[in-house]
Amino acid sequence: MSRAACVVVLALLGGCAPIEVTTRTERGPLLRTFHRPSILEGATSATATASWPTLELRVVGTDTCRDEELAEYAEERVTERAAPSAGPSLSTGIAVTLAGAIAFGVSYAVSSAPDTSVMDRAGRFGPSPATLVRGWSLAGLVVGLPALVVGIVGYLQTGEEVKHLKVEQVMGQRDAVCNERPLSGPVALLGARGAVARGEAVEGVVRFDATAVGSPVEEVTFADREVELDGPSLAVLEAFAACGQLELEPVQPLEQLTDAALVARAGRLTACRRLRPEVVAPSLEAVQAELSRRRASEAPGAPGSGAPSGVGAEPQR
Amino acid sequence: MAGCVGPLATDAELCRDVVVRLCHVPVCDLAVSRLGVDADTCEEVLLARTGCGADEFTFSVPSRDRVLYCRTPLVEAGDARTAAPSCENVADALGCPDLVSFLKGAQ
Numbered sequence: 001m002s003r004a005a006c007v008v009v010l011a012l013l014g015g016c017a018p019i020e021v022t023t024r025t026e027r028g029p030l031l032r033t034f035h036r037p038s039i040l041e042g043a044t045s046a047t048a049t050a051s052w053p054t055l056e057l058r059v060v061g062t063d064t065c066r067d068e069e070l071a072e073y074a075e076e077r078v079t080e081r082a083a084p085s086a087g088p089s090l091s092t093g094i095a096v097t098l099a100g101a102i103a104f105g106v107s108y109a110v111s112s113a114p115d116t117s118v119m120d121r122a123g124r125f126g127p128s129p130a131t132l133v134r135g136w137s138l139a140g141l142v143v144g145l146p147a148l149v150v151g152i153v154g155y156l157q158t159g160e161e162v163k164h165l166k167v168e169q170v171m172g173q174r175d176a177v178c179n180e181r182p183l184s185g186p187v188a189l190l191g192a193r194g195a196v197a198r199g200e201a202v203e204g205v206v207r208f209d210a211t212a213v214g215s216p217v218e219e220v221t222f223a224d225r226e227v228e229l230d231g232p233s234l235a236v237l238e239a240f241a242a243c244g245q246l247e248l249e250p251v252q253p254l255e256q257l258t259d260a261a262l263v264a265r266a267g268r269l270t271a272c273r274r275l276r277p278e279v280v281a282p283s284l285e286a287v288q289a290e291l292s293r294r295r296a297s298e299a300p301g302a303p304g305s306g307a308p309s310g311v312g313a314e315p316q317r
Numbered sequence: 318m319a320g321c322v323g324p325l326a327t328d329a330e331l332c333r334d335v336v337v338r339l340c341h342v343p344v345c346d347l348a349v350s351r352l353g354v355d356a357d358t359c360e361e362v363l364l365a366r367t368g369c370g371a372d373e374f375t376f377s378v379p380s381r382d383r384v385l386y387c388r389t390p391l392v393e394a395g396d397a398r399t400a401a402p403s404c405e406n407v408a409d410a411l412g413c414p415d416l417v418s419f420l421k422g423a424q
Binding site: 114115116117118119120121122123124125126127128131132135 | 321322323324325326330331334381385388389392396397398399
């Protein structure tokens with residue numbers, strides 16, 4: 001049992017030898033250059049056109065085609081292991097173990113007779129020369145063997161490991177829109193308070209009637225994903241929504257509208273004029289005349305307000 | 318190194334050791350008076366009385382353990398036989414009446 005414990009302790013001591021590990025990477029020559037194409041998820045876009053009272057959206061899906069230019073290099077990864085204490089430990093271990101072993105051998109050549117000139121309190125004579133030499137040899141082995149093991153383990157773990165690798169480096173990249181295709185699925189026109197209108201795109205085309213779009217549209221989604229719209233399409237949407245709002249609004253005499261309501265109506269008429277210029281123009285003129293009259297009556301030193309009757313009334317559409 | 322010891326001494330060798338230490342020159346007056354020996358012939362007389370000059374001698378009364386106990390003050394100066402005990406050490410050792418009786422020749 002004690003021998004087994006000694007072996008375990010020696011083995012554990014061997015594991016305590018510190019090893020320094022350093023790794024360096026050395027880039028080698030260029031092996032080749034090549035292109036790697038790939039396809040990335042693109043976007044959903046739409047173009048809007050309108051012919052009153054119908055709004056038409058053409059929904060298109062696209063991908064991003066990426067072409068990477070890559071260079072492949074050879075690379076060496078060198079791992080060096082060093083045990084600085086291995087040398088001193090090994091030399092100490094060899095010397096002390098050797099001395100211990102020699103002393104053990106010599107102990108059989110010296111006298112085994114006890115030292116009778118000495119007697120301790122327990123009535124024992126002093127140790128013989130052989131006993132003393134063996135005691136010192138044991139002390140040497142106890143010190144020398146672990147040092148020897150540590151030194152050997154350190155030397156065995158010392159060395160260099162080289163790995164040859166190939167590494168890639170991106171030299172350039174080009175992205176292009178590709179794979180344009182019409183989409184089929186749910187389309188929603190969203191306003192400030194949620195969905196304004198919903199439709200189903202078939203082969204990329206979805207149509208909305210003017211009666212369904214009665215409030216401003218802030219966003220278009222396809223299958224709950226945002227749809228990109230260009231500038232002209234955004235203008236068409238704005239105009240269509242404005243015309244739709246005007247259709248739903250009750251006709252009131254202009255002089256009964258507040259200034260804010262009058263300005264808002266002027267904005268809607270201006271937007272709707274892009275789609276229905278002939279229909280909207282007279283109303284817009286009337287609203288603008290009313291606005292001018294009100295501005296003039298508010299100016300300092302202006303004549304008293306009160307337009308003649310009939311002025312400011314919108315013509316019926 | 319503390320574990321390096323020799324074999325047990327025989328009773329005869331132990332007895333002789335006691336005699337040698339008690340009779341170490343200069344012999345203490347107490348040893349002379351209590352044991353009734355001469356300073357010049359202390360060892361011979363005590364060996365003859367106790368009979369431990371013979372190698373086959375063995376302790377009976379007092380026992381070996383008792384002798385070792387009473388001998389303890391005599392080794393205060395050191396385990397070597399050449400280490401002379403002080404007269405105080407001798408007095409302490411002769412404080413064992415059974416050892417004194419043994420050294421006087423009573424068994």
